[in-house]
Amino acid sequence: MFYLNQLGMVCPLGNTCDDIKRRMLDLAQSGVVMTDLYSPGCPLPLGQIDTGLALPAVEELPMRDRSRNNQLALAALTPIRPAVDGAIERYAPIGSAL
Secondary structure (H helix, E strand, C coil), rough: CCCCCCCCCCCCCCCCCCHHHHHHHHCCCEEEEEEEECCCCCEEEEECCCCCCCCCCCCCCCCCCCHHHHHHHHHHHHHHHHHHHHHHHCCCCCCCCC
């Protein structure tokens, strides 16, 4: 087992730790508002700040894996991809013979 000391984030306050810290601490923003835009009569929390993040395409994935959750996971993976690739290279891909 190994530990990867990297953090990939995607949230209404930003897509990097620095963006999130700045908006939370410096600007005192929450990034969430209550709205019934998508659920009339039942307000739910919704992210309000547009971070300009374009979610990765998932068309090349099998149909069962084409979800918004996987798009968000891939977006969070993007900034830490070099560390993940380095760990795979160093410790060998899952399922390979060591």
